[in-house]
Structure formats: structure tokens, C-alpha cells
Amino acid sequence: MRTTIAVMALLMLACACQPEGTPVRVHDGTAGPFLVSPRWSADGRRLECAGLGGAGAYALDLDAARLTRAETAPAERSQHGRAGELRYEAYRGRILAGGGLLAEDAWAPAASPDGSRVAYCLGHLSAATLVVQRTDGAVELRVPGAQPAWTPGGGLVFCRPEAARGPDGRIVIAASDLFVLAPGAREPQPLTRTPEIAEMQPAVSPDGARVACSDWRTGSLWVYGLEGVRP
Amino acid sequence: MKPRAGMLGLAALLACLPGTARAVYECGGEQDTCQCGADNFCICCDGTCGNCVWHAWHMACCEWGRALEWCTDAQYFDDQADSRGYPTGADPADGSIFVCEPSAACSDWGHVGWVVTAYPDGSFDSTEQYCGGPCGTHARNRPAGFATGGFIYDPDGPPPERDDAAFVSESVPDGTHFSPGAGFVKRWTVRNTGNTTWTPGASYLWTFDGEEPFGAPEQTLLPQGASVAPGGTWDWEVPMTAPLAEGSYVGYWRMDRYGTHRFGDRCWVEIEVDPYPDADGDGYRADVDCDDGDPDVFPGAPERCNGIDDDCDGQTDEGCAVEPDAGTDAGTADAGGSDAGGSDAGAADAGPDAGAPPADAADGSSGADDGAEPDEPGGCSCASAPASTSLLCLLALLALAHARERSARAPRPERG
Incomplete structure (x- = not known):
């Protein structure tokens, strides 16, 4: 009995010492294909993703840790949002709400679950600005960041890429971390501080408990828990 | 203002979108000052507001030093490039022109723009102009698959970098037998069959590419000062350790750049790991026999009172009698x-x-x-x-x- 209690205490201590947002690498891009653009299946048990350059389609069964080729490319980003009266015109990057123009040159738009807000990006990915704007036009947030994804509870997860020029002069995403913005909050909080991982393309699981992302350095896929972060 | 060359009326006919056909030296906030042997004969919509083809032509002139021979509707840009022998393809590349066929995402006339940076997910940063506004040159990021008409690459610049590698020879032939846990060094000789030169500074390396890793380092870097020109060969030597369990094993290695772009032949090492020996002939191999030099010692052997762990259970002389005075x-x-x-x-x-x-x-x-x-x-x-x-x-x-x-x-x- 005492042994059991001691083991339980140790386990609790270990759990307590594990920082929130501790990553779990669900796919090793150095030992398999370079994967990007993860999307959750509706049941939250699979990640659909694409290969390097967006080519090819894969499905990663998280329970079985099994990667298979998929017939079709991953679906559009799941944003947990509903468009409502929001409309997006990709050509000029126009976001319209109720017939009024909210933004131009916007990309990666994502409507909040209640349809009251839209998050989008401006500029180049290498130096992108993330904007959260209410449908009445009021801008609530404007920070460096890109590729926003809403949680079912109305929080926001996004990445903050940092570009650098490679030895051949090319611009590459040298680093990136994930940030979360809790509902009603004004200041995003870092979810990750992992200089060795360039977390990009966050995708929130259907239950809002996890976020998957692609490491653009290695093509690995990572999953972070959102419990305790309350985004 | 510098003098314009070419017939602007023709330019108006060839321009991609309806608008006020007018010779301009500035469009979308950009000056047509680059030197490429000709002036930009595309129109700029609404005077100086912008036009996608004007911008694409302008960037090709500035960055490629090449005066495109055409300025059609955007939707025909890829066809014009193909017919003139320009290199085209489906993959975004830094410093290329993207072409989007007419669609809801790209207007009824199609769309073109300049690719600034291509990313691993197939998306790319671009600069673009629109006919009909908003005016100016715009910084965008376009998703993978956006350029339905593909990409036009620089015809006069260096050919697109092409990394490639071919297997030449190897040590440790397939099926070589090893004892469990034995160390060995696998060597692959590969030839640079691309048009790039492998140097450590350009981040070329030899990387593990799946299956059994054999305890080897995941990546093997070129030593400082090494350089493998196109056509040259390099010996990659990787220290490895045979697995402990009996069986057949194969692991793959491959050339890589940046740690993210694998290329060339996928090479492998394939070995057979022999079973552990049974040196004392007691029927138990060395991986389970705690003393493979003593035939009386093996798992399950009768434990004798001899100060030896006869049955390999980690205990000695258990069950033996106590001394009379104790x-x-x-x-x-x-x-x-x-x-x-x-x-x-x-x-x-x-x-x-x-x-x-x-x-x-x-x-x-x-x-x-x-x-x-x-x-x-x-x-x-x-x-x-x-x-x-x-x-x-x-x-x-x-x-x-x-x-x-x-x-x-x-x-x-x-x-x-």
C-alpha cells in the first residue's frame, strides 16, 4: 500500500514538473517524409498533411503511430470558425463583412467560432503581421505573427516566424514559436520556447485540447497540449 | 523621363486587362528604370495604379535583366513562356513569375506576380499589382496550389539549382554477418550528379533516411574545406553498431541539404545479426546465460550452495541451510x-x-x-x-x- 502511494506520488510529481505545452513529436521528418500543413480529422485521431512543397498527401494515425499515403490532399485549414457574413476574396485579399470592407491584402483569414471576429495576416510570411478584427471593423490586435487558428472556445493560436538569410542568400524561416491568445485577452502568451523547432502552421484539434504544427526545419510534426493554457 | 520604345498602341492591345492604355514609366509606385534592353510596354491600369503584368514584366527586367517579349493577358503568360522556350514548372522558386489561371481566386483574366520567397509548404511570398486597385505594389503570401498556371523561371540566369547524387560503391556488402552489438563502419561512395557543389557551408550532408539507424549519428557533415564539384565523388563513412537481437536489418541514408531537402539515390546498409553464441554448450546463449563459460550455470539450473549464482536469477545460494550456530x-x-x-x-x-x-x-x-x-x-x-x-x-x-x-x-x- 505504501509502495503504491509512493509510486502515485512520484507520478504526480512528474506530471507537475512537466511544463505545459511540452511537445510530442508524432512524426520524425528526419526519418521519414518531410511533412507540412497538418489538419486534424474530425475525430481528432488522425492528422492529414502534405509533403515537402505541398506535394503529396499523407495521413498519420496518432493512435497507431502509422503514416500512410492518402488519396487526396488535406482539406482546407480547420479553423473552428463560421464564416457567417464574412466573405474572403483571395485575389485582392479582401475580407468583407456585411457588405463592408474589413481588410485588403489579407491572407490566411480565419473566422472566430462565434463569427464576431476574423484573424488574418498581412505582408510577407517572413515578416507577417497578425490582425484580429471585429466584424464591425474595430481592430483588437495587431502583432507580429501568422497562420492563425481558433480554438473552439474562442482562443487563438498562431506562429511567429523569424526569417534569416541562408548561406546561399535565400530567405528561410530559421525559427518560429507558437503563441496563444486567450478569449478576451490582449496580450498573446508564448506556448513554446523551442529554438530547435520552427513551429509553423498550427492546427487546433476538434476538441480544442491539442495543437499540431509542422517543424519547417525538419519536416517533423509536433503536438502540444493546450490544457492549462486556456486559450 | 526616359524615352519609351515600342508602340504603345500595340501594348494596349496586348495588355492583360482593360484600362487606359497609356505609356507610363511608373506603375503601382515603381519606376521603370531597370536596364534590360527594352522598356516596359505593358499598360498600367488607371494611369499609375497598377497592373499585374506590368509588375511581372518589370521584375523580370530588374531581376533577370531580361525584357520579356510579350505582355499578354495574365492567363496567357505561361503559354507565351512555353512557346519561347522559357523554363517553366510547377514548383515555386525564388525569383520566378507565378501564373494563376482565370478563377474566383485570380480574376477573370488570370493573375501573375513575382515570387520573392518559396517555402517548404509550397506557399510563397510575392509582390503583385492589381488592375483596378487597390493601387500600388502589394506584399502577399500565396498558398500552395495557388499558381494554377505554374511558374516561369529565369532563362538567362544560372539554371535552377539541381541537387542530385548517384551511388557508386560501398563497403560492408549486403548480407554481411555481425555479432550482436558489434561495431563497424559503413562507407558509401556517391557521385555528385547535380549542378551544385557540395560544401559544408552550403549545408550539404549525409543523413539517415529511415528504417534501422544502427546507433549511427543522424547526420554526417562534410569536413571544413571539403568541396565536391559536379561529377566528383565523396566517401561517406558512418560508424554503426549492430543491433543486439538476431535478425536481418536494413537502414537507409541519403544526401541532404539544410537538413530538410533530401535528394539523390537512397543508399542502404543491410546486415545479418547472428544469434548470440553458446560457448559452454549448455543450451543457453550468452545473452541470457550469466556465465557462458560454465555449462552448469544457466537460467533454471539447480541452485547449489557454492557461492555462485547457478540459476542466473541474480541471487546466490538461495535455499541453502544455515550454519548450526546461527x-x-x-x-x-x-x-x-x-x-x-x-x-x-x-x-x-x-x-x-x-x-x-x-x-x-x-x-x-x-x-x-x-x-x-x-x-x-x-x-x-x-x-x-x-x-x-x-x-x-x-x-x-x-x-x-x-x-x-x-x-x-x-x-x-x-x-x-
């Missing part, structure tokens, strides 16, 4: 004890005796004689046990005493 006394006392106090006293007596190893145990003698009476009731040769097992013996004695006490109190079954 455990036997305690055991006898316990056995004879009819009351709880007696039993406790016996057990208490056994503790100090068991915990103090006798001289023969301390000096390393086997104490084999101690085990001569393994079946004697209450026998437990704590005297010859190592200190680490003394506590177990004490606990066993306590349990035995308790059991006997219960037995003594239990009603005896009637006979007959």
Missing part, C-alpha cells in the same frame, strides 16, 4: 515455540545473527557445507548470504515464525 538455533527456537513471545524472541535472535556475516562469508569462502541440509525444517542459511540478502532472510524468518504460530493455534484435524 540460523538453526533461531529456527529451532521458533519451531519449538508455542507462544507468541517465544516466536518473537526467536525471530529477534535471528536478526543480529543473520546480519553479521561469519568469518567464512566475509573472507569469500564458498560456505558450501552450509547447504548440506536444505530440507531441514526452518533452515535458512543466512550466515553465508551476502549482506544484501540478509534482510530478505530476516523477513522470511519473520514470516515463517508467524505462520508457525498460526499453525500452532489452529485446531488439529481429528484422525480416523
Whole structure:
């Protein structure tokens, strides 16, 4: 009995010492294909993703840790949002709400679950600005960041890429971390501080408990828990 | 303003979108000042507002130093490029022109723009102009698959970088046998069959590419100063360790750049790991036999009182009898004890005796004689046990005493 209690205490201590947002690498891009653009299946048990350059389609069964080729490319980003009266015109990057123009040159738009807000990006990915704007036009947030994804509870997860020029002069995403913005909050909080991982393309699981992302350095896929972060 | 060349009326006819056909030197906030042997003859919509084809032509002039021979509707840009032998393809590349066919995403006339940076997910940063506004040159990021008309690459610049590698030879031929855990070095000789030069500064390396890693480093870098020009070869040597379990194993390695872009032939190492030997012939291999030099020692062997772990269970001489002046006394006392106090006293007596190893145990003698009476009731040769097992013996004695006490109190079954 005492042994059991001691083991339980140790386990609790270990759990307590594990920082929130501790990553779990669900796919090793150095030992398999370079994967990007993860999307959750509706049941939250699979990640659909694409290969390097967006080519090819894969499905990663998280329970079985099994990667298979998929017939079709991953679906559009799941944003947990509903468009409502929001409309997006990709050509000029126009976001319209109720017939009024909210933004131009916007990309990666994502409507909040209640349809009251839209998050989008401006500029180049290498130096992108993330904007959260209410449908009445009021801008609530404007920070460096890109590729926003809403949680079912109305929080926001996004990445903050940092570009650098490679030895051949090319611009590459040298680093990136994930940030979360809790509902009603004004200041995003870092979810990750992992200089060795360039977390990009966050995708929130259907239950809002996890976020998957692609490491653009290695093509690995990572999953972070959102419990305790309350985004 | 510099003089314009070409017929602007023709430009108006060829322009991609309806608008005010007018010679301009500025469009979307950009000056047509680059030198490429001709002036931009595309129109700029609404005077100076912008036009996608004007911008694409402008960037090709500035960055490629090339005056495109056409300025059609955007939707025909890829066709014009193909017909003139420009390199085209489906992959975004830094410093290329993207073409989007007419669609909801790209207007009824199609769309073109300049690719600034291509990313691993197939998306790319671009600069673009629109006919009809918003005016100016715009920084965008376009998703993978956006450029339905593909990409037009620089025809005069260096050919697009092409990394490639071909297998030449190897050491450790397929099917080489190794003992479990044996170390070896695998060498692959590969030839640079691309048009790039492999240097450590350009981040070329040799990387693990799947299956069995053989305990090898995931990446092997080129040494400083190394350079493998197109056509040259390089010997990649990777230290490896054979797995511990018997079987066939294969692992793959491949050329890589940046740690993210693998290319060339996928090379492998394929070995056979032999079973562990059974040197003493006792039927148990060295991975499970705790002494493969002694045929009497193996898992499940009878444990003898010889100071050796005969049955490979991590314990020595368990079950052997105690010495007469130590455990036997305690055991006898316990056995004879009819009351709880007696039993406790016996057990208490056994503790100090068991915990103090006798001289023969301390000096390393086997104490084999101690085990001569393994079946004697209450026998437990704590005297010859190592200190680490003394506590177990004490606990066993306590349990035995308790059991006997219960037995003594239990009603005896009637006979007959």
C-alpha cells in the first residue's frame, strides 16, 4: 500500500514538473517524409498533411503511430470558425463583412467560432503581421505573427516566424514559436520556447485540447497540449 | 523621363486587362528604370495604379535583366513562356513569375506576380499589382496550389539549382554477418550528379533516411574545406553498431541539404545479426546465460550452495541451510515455540545473527557445507548470504515464525 502511494506520488510529481505545452513529436521528418500543413480529422485521431512543397498527401494515425499515403490532399485549414457574413476574396485579399470592407491584402483569414471576429495576416510570411478584427471593423490586435487558428472556445493560436538569410542568400524561416491568445485577452502568451523547432502552421484539434504544427526545419510534426493554457 | 520604345498602341492591345492604355514609366509606385534592353510596354491600369503584368514584366527586367517579349493577358503568360522556350514548372522558386489561371481566386483574366520567397509548404511570398486597385505594389503570401498556371523561371540566369547524387560503391556488402552489438563502419561512395557543389557551408550532408539507424549519428557533415564539384565523388563513412537481437536489418541514408531537402539515390546498409553464441554448450546463449563459460550455470539450473549464482536469477545460494550456530538455533527456537513471545524472541535472535556475516562469508569462502541440509525444517542459511540478502532472510524468518504460530493455534484435524 505504501509502495503504491509512493509510486502515485512520484507520478504526480512528474506530471507537475512537466511544463505545459511540452511537445510530442508524432512524426520524425528526419526519418521519414518531410511533412507540412497538418489538419486534424474530425475525430481528432488522425492528422492529414502534405509533403515537402505541398506535394503529396499523407495521413498519420496518432493512435497507431502509422503514416500512410492518402488519396487526396488535406482539406482546407480547420479553423473552428463560421464564416457567417464574412466573405474572403483571395485575389485582392479582401475580407468583407456585411457588405463592408474589413481588410485588403489579407491572407490566411480565419473566422472566430462565434463569427464576431476574423484573424488574418498581412505582408510577407517572413515578416507577417497578425490582425484580429471585429466584424464591425474595430481592430483588437495587431502583432507580429501568422497562420492563425481558433480554438473552439474562442482562443487563438498562431506562429511567429523569424526569417534569416541562408548561406546561399535565400530567405528561410530559421525559427518560429507558437503563441496563444486567450478569449478576451490582449496580450498573446508564448506556448513554446523551442529554438530547435520552427513551429509553423498550427492546427487546433476538434476538441480544442491539442495543437499540431509542422517543424519547417525538419519536416517533423509536433503536438502540444493546450490544457492549462486556456486559450 | 526616359524615352519609351515600342508602340504603345500595340501594348494596349496586348495588355492583360482593360484600362487606359497609356505609356507610363511608373506603375503601382515603381519606376521603370531597370536596364534590360527594352522598356516596359505593358499598360498600367488607371494611369499609375497598377497592373499585374506590368509588375511581372518589370521584375523580370530588374531581376533577370531580361525584357520579356510579350505582355499578354495574365492567363496567357505561361503559354507565351512555353512557346519561347522559357523554363517553366510547377514548383515555386525564388525569383520566378507565378501564373494563376482565370478563377474566383485570380480574376477573370488570370493573375501573375513575382515570387520573392518559396517555402517548404509550397506557399510563397510575392509582390503583385492589381488592375483596378487597390493601387500600388502589394506584399502577399500565396498558398500552395495557388499558381494554377505554374511558374516561369529565369532563362538567362544560372539554371535552377539541381541537387542530385548517384551511388557508386560501398563497403560492408549486403548480407554481411555481425555479432550482436558489434561495431563497424559503413562507407558509401556517391557521385555528385547535380549542378551544385557540395560544401559544408552550403549545408550539404549525409543523413539517415529511415528504417534501422544502427546507433549511427543522424547526420554526417562534410569536413571544413571539403568541396565536391559536379561529377566528383565523396566517401561517406558512418560508424554503426549492430543491433543486439538476431535478425536481418536494413537502414537507409541519403544526401541532404539544410537538413530538410533530401535528394539523390537512397543508399542502404543491410546486415545479418547472428544469434548470440553458446560457448559452454549448455543450451543457453550468452545473452541470457550469466556465465557462458560454465555449462552448469544457466537460467533454471539447480541452485547449489557454492557461492555462485547457478540459476542466473541474480541471487546466490538461495535455499541453502544455515550454519548450526546461527540460523538453526533461531529456527529451532521458533519451531519449538508455542507462544507468541517465544516466536518473537526467536525471530529477534535471528536478526543480529543473520546480519553479521561469519568469518567464512566475509573472507569469500564458498560456505558450501552450509547447504548440506536444505530440507531441514526452518533452515535458512543466512550466515553465508551476502549482506544484501540478509534482510530478505530476516523477513522470511519473520514470516515463517508467524505462520508457525498460526499453525500452532489452529485446531488439529481429528484422525480416523
